[in-house]
Amino acid sequence: MRRFAILTALLALITALPGCVQIAMGRAEIDKLFIVRLFSFDETKEGKVRITITTKNLSTGEGGGEAVQKGESVVSEGETVFDAARNLSTYADRKFNAGHTEFILFGESLARKGVLPYLDFISRHPEFRYNAKLYVVKGDTANSLVEKASTSKYFVGDRLARIEEHIARTSIVSAVTLNEALLIFDERYLDTFIPCIEPVPTMASGEKPGTCDMILSGYAIFREDKLFYFASREESRGINWMLNRIGSGTIVLKDQTGQEISMVIVRGISKIKPRIEGGELHCTVEVSFVTNIAEIMGGRSIFDRASLDYLTEQQEKSIKREVENAIRIAQEKNSDHFCIISKFGIKYPLLRDYFQENWQELFPDIKFEVSVDSRIDGTYMINEPVTASKEAVGE
Amino acid sequence: MPAVNEENNLYNKTADVSSDNVRSILGSNADYVSRVILVRDKPEIPSVLVYMEGLVDIKLINDNILKPLSQEGQFDSCNTEEDAARLISMGKIYSSSMKLRTNMKDLTDDILAGSAAIILNDAKTAFTFEAKASLSRAISEPTGENVIKGAKDSFIEDLRTNTALCRIKLTSPYLAIEQIRLGKQTKSNIAILYVKNIAKSKLIDEVKQRLESIDIDRVLDAGVIEGAIVDDKYSAFPQIQYTERIDRFCSSLVEGRVGILIDGLPTAYIVPGTLLQFLQAPDDYSFQFIIASIVRFIRFMSMFITLVLPGFYISITSFHPEMLPAELAFSIVASRVGVPFPMFVEVLILLLAFELLIEAGVRLPKVIGQTVSIVGGLVVGQAAVEAKLVSPATVMIIAITAIAGFLMPNQDFSNAIRLWRLILAIFGSIIGMFGLTFGLIFLLYHWCKMETFSVPYLDPFVASEDEQLQDTIFRLPLFSMKKRPSSLDPKNKKRME
Numbered sequence: 001m002r003r004f005a006i007l008t009a010l011l012a013l014i015t016a017l018p019g020c021v022q023i024a025m026g027r028a029e030i031d032k033l034f035i036v037r038l039f040s041f042d043e044t045k046e047g048k049v050r051i052t053i054t055t056k057n058l059s060t061g062e063g064g065g066e067a068v069q070k071g072e073s074v075v076s077e078g079e080t081v082f083d084a085a086r087n088l089s090t091y092a093d094r095k096f097n098a099g100h101t102e103f104i105l106f107g108e109s110l111a112r113k114g115v116l117p118y119l120d121f122i123s124r125h126p127e128f129r130y131n132a133k134l135y136v137v138k139g140d141t142a143n144s145l146v147e148k149a150s151t152s153k154y155f156v157g158d159r160l161a162r163i164e165e166h167i168a169r170t171s172i173v174s175a176v177t178l179n180e181a182l183l184i185f186d187e188r189y190l191d192t193f194i195p196c197i198e199p200v201p202t203m204a205s206g207e208k209p210g211t212c213d214m215i216l217s218g219y220a221i222f223r224e225d226k227l228f229y230f231a232s233r234e235e236s237r238g239i240n241w242m243l244n245r246i247g248s249g250t251i252v253l254k255d256q257t258g259q260e261i262s263m264v265i266v267r268g269i270s271k272i273k274p275r276i277e278g279g280e281l282h283c284t285v286e287v288s289f290v291t292n293i294a295e296i297m298g299g300r301s302i303f304d305r306a307s308l309d310y311l312t313e314q315q316e317k318s319i320k321r322e323v324e325n326a327i328r329i330a331q332e333k334n335s336d337h338f339c340i341i342s343k344f345g346i347k348y349p350l351l352r353d354y355f356q357e358n359w360q361e362l363f364p365d366i367k368f369e370v371s372v373d374s375r376i377d378g379t380y381m382i383n384e385p386v387t388a389s390k391e392a393v394g395e
Numbered sequence: 396m397p398a399v400n401e402e403n404n405l406y407n408k409t410a411d412v413s414s415d416n417v418r419s420i421l422g423s424n425a426d427y428v429s430r431v432i433l434v435r436d437k438p439e440i441p442s443v444l445v446y447m448e449g450l451v452d453i454k455l456i457n458d459n460i461l462k463p464l465s466q467e468g469q470f471d472s473c474n475t476e477e478d479a480a481r482l483i484s485m486g487k488i489y490s491s492s493m494k495l496r497t498n499m500k501d502l503t504d505d506i507l508a509g510s511a512a513i514i515l516n517d518a519k520t521a522f523t524f525e526a527k528a529s530l531s532r533a534i535s536e537p538t539g540e541n542v543i544k545g546a547k548d549s550f551i552e553d554l555r556t557n558t559a560l561c562r563i564k565l566t567s568p569y570l571a572i573e574q575i576r577l578g579k580q581t582k583s584n585i586a587i588l589y590v591k592n593i594a595k596s597k598l599i600d601e602v603k604q605r606l607e608s609i610d611i612d613r614v615l616d617a618g619v620i621e622g623a624i625v626d627d628k629y630s631a632f633p634q635i636q637y638t639e640r641i642d643r644f645c646s647s648l649v650e651g652r653v654g655i656l657i658d659g660l661p662t663a664y665i666v667p668g669t670l671l672q673f674l675q676a677p678d679d680y681s682f683q684f685i686i687a688s689i690v691r692f693i694r695f696m697s698m699f700i701t702l703v704l705p706g707f708y709i710s711i712t713s714f715h716p717e718m719l720p721a722e723l724a725f726s727i728v729a730s731r732v733g734v735p736f737p738m739f740v741e742v743l744i745l746l747l748a749f750e751l752l753i754e755a756g757v758r759l760p761k762v763i764g765q766t767v768s769i770v771g772g773l774v775v776g777q778a779a780v781e782a783k784l785v786s787p788a789t790v791m792i793i794a795i796t797a798i799a800g801f802l803m804p805n806q807d808f809s810n811a812i813r814l815w816r817l818i819l820a821i822f823g824s825i826i827g828m829f830g831l832t833f834g835l836i837f838l839l840y841h842w843c844k845m846e847t848f849s850v851p852y853l854d855p856f857v858a859s860e861d862e863q864l865q866d867t868i869f870r871l872p873l874f875s876m877k878k879r880p881s882s883l884d885p886k887n888k889k890r891m892e
């Protein structure tokens with residue numbers, strides 16, 4: 001009897017606590033699931049919602065055949081997001097499962113109309129992961145990009161994943177997760193930034209006409225939940241400096257004689273220090289970074305103190321220009337996507353309400369001072385320019 | 396041939412000793428030999444030599460019994476059977492194991508145990524002399540417990556040889572060997588071994604009491620004893636450790652455990668047996684402790700893998716696919732294309748096939764067994780995958796499960812794990828991870844409530860006195876194991892100062 005009582009109690013605990021009924025109902029064989037990798041939202045010409053879900057179809061290459069990875073998409077339309085999502089079951093032969101959704105794409109026209117209803121649907125859906133990455137498709141619909149970017153060999157999701165892996169090498173954009181975007185959208189006074197991808201004609205041979213590649217073309221800046229404008233690549237890197245999201249990147253400079261030198265950013269950090277002086281808002285942006293000399297496009301050696309000092313000065317000017325440009329555009333458009341209001345709010349908590357009420361008027365008038373400090377650290381084993389004469393090298 | 400009832404009447408403690416009575420009981424057997432011997436050729440002193448052919452060494456009988464009785468001068472002085480009995484009891488026959496028998500039961504038992512008997516009918520007396528023929532095989536390497544470093548001898552079927560082997564390994568004067576007989580028909584000798592100044596008296600008494608209370612016909616296999624003396628008779632998990640290795644057996648005795656040897660079986664039994672013992676291998680103590688610890692840890696991991704993996708695989712592929720890494724999920728989906736069975740059925744088919752292969756491998760002769768493994772594992776396996784009866788991913792999962800299971804040093808424990816693996820797979824197939832968790836909690840509960848000879852089955856993980864974890868998941872250096880297991884409550888608690 002005692003054993004029976006203990007067993008019953010254990011069973012009751014296990015079945016009652018996690019809401020087991022739903023779990024038992026949720027049984028589905030993995031091969032009967034449409035495991036979504038990309039979730040794309042668009043607006044149709046009629047103003048309806050179009051959802052495109054894309055999975056990866058993996059053939060195992062049996063019988064010595066080549067393993068092929070292809071995308072398989074299902075498109076559904078509806079009056080609302082929920083309606084379109086429900087209609088997916090009409091078109092798909094399997095139950096859709098969003099637990100593996102890695103990318104969520106928004107078409108440009110839909111992004112201009114507003115993305116919050118879609119994000120709201122995603123955030124309330126039990127299967128989506130909050131670390132899914134958001135992208136806006138520049139100049140096209142998300143559905144179109146998914147179709148065009150699927151090549152005969154590679155699945156579009158994998159191509160996106162590879163691009164994202166190398167995102168830090170250029171620091172033009174940084175990945176924005178669903179969680180981050182939702183947090184920023186919650187802040188009424190902040191503008192959200194989501195990276196955008198752009199289809200470009202493919203350079204690969206053997207692909208069907210119309211196949212395209214994808215490039216990261218900067219940030220899409222949102223005001224409230226609507227696409228406000230597309231930041232250029234240069235401005236986007238400036239935004240990344242302001243947000244302290246720089247991984248690496250290149251700076252192409254000219255030395256005193258005009259030969260081009262490629263510098264690579266090894267590491268960099270930035271700090272924004274807000275202050276109020278004489279009733280005015282001031283912000284000091286302190287940027288410091290370290291570079292290596294990656295390439296010398298010429299025959300003159302630059303490994304002397306004067307040349308290195310000159311290059312250091314040039315790279316600081318270049319980065320300062322990027323940052324100041326990003327600040328200028330943001331202030332011109334009155335779009336605080338640098339979270340400046342939060343920094344003032346933290347430093348001056350008693351004025352937080354005042355900032356929130358008047359931020360639209362205050363932000364364009366903030367006086368920004370950008371100070372950049374840099375160092376050249378290494379040369380990647382370049383001792384002399386590759387085109388230097390033997391005499392110059394000393395042999 | 397006497398009726399069975401008549402046999403029963405003769406085979407008791409009160410029946411008089413006579414050659415006719417012996418013939419009544421044993422005479423109908425083809426191997427029964429009886430011969431009248433006249434002591435020093437005197438017709439007035441007849442004696443009857445009785446033995447079972449094959450059980451005795453004829454040369455021993457000729458040289459040590461017949462020769463002194465009929466040819467040598469020791470018996471010249473005797474004129475009656477009483478004189479002969481007196482001279483035999485004085486040791487005139489060359490045997491160190493002479494026994495005087497005055498009732499039929501003892502006499503018959505001795506003859507059947509391999510002794511030769513001299514019966515003096517008028518004196519109603521018989522003498523038995525141990526003259527066993529050597530029927531046991533030579534000491535060989537253990538077949539089920541191979542070690543790389545360590546002794547290569549193992550127990551054989553002869554009890555006396557086995558006790559002698561223990562004496563050789565453990566020369567302590569405190570090694571005690573007690574013997575009882577079990578089995579109404581087989582009358583098998585059972586030896587109980589322990590080290591007097593270490594083993595707890597209560598444990599020794601408990602073992603003896605449980606053994607003596609066994610009421611059974613035959614003791615020809617280990618299961619009889621094992622099944623009768625364990626605490627939890629309905630548990631699939633072993634509660635008695637068995638070993639073929641003499642060194643392992645003696646190590647356990649020195650720890651304070653009690654050993655049981657059964658005549659006719661080449662394995663020894665050690666009580667109490669706890670979970671940890673079934674995960675320890677003799678080689679653990681032969682290798683350097685870091686290596687031994689890694690191997691021991693891998694063994695614990697493999698126990699968990701072989702127990703849980705099929706259930707876990709069913710759970711995540713049928714209930715929680717989001718738990719899989721995305722690429723793995725796509726690979727599993729791709730591998731299952733065209734397979735008509737649900738995941739649970741697929742796993743069940745493969746587990747069943749695996750069990751069939753194991754059974755076939757064990758029952759068949761070694762050479763054919765290997766062929767079956769190759770045909771079953773490779774040919775049929777490959778064909779089943781190509782015929783889309785099972786998916787390659789599931790085959791891999793079951794293969795990993797099987798290989799992990801082979802790491803278990805104890806076959807009984809491995810069998811129990813196989814059973815529980817199936818139970819957990821069923822739980823997992825009903826409500827996914829929650830079912831699997833429930834199954835694991837249930838298993839843990841089962842282990843926790845188990846006790847074997849008053850020692851917790853999970854000892855020393857649940858040791859209350861001092862945490863003796865030096866020899867558990869990891870095997871620390873031997874110098875750190877200063878004390879014997881506290882749960883055994885040994886008389887001498889310290890291994891070393």
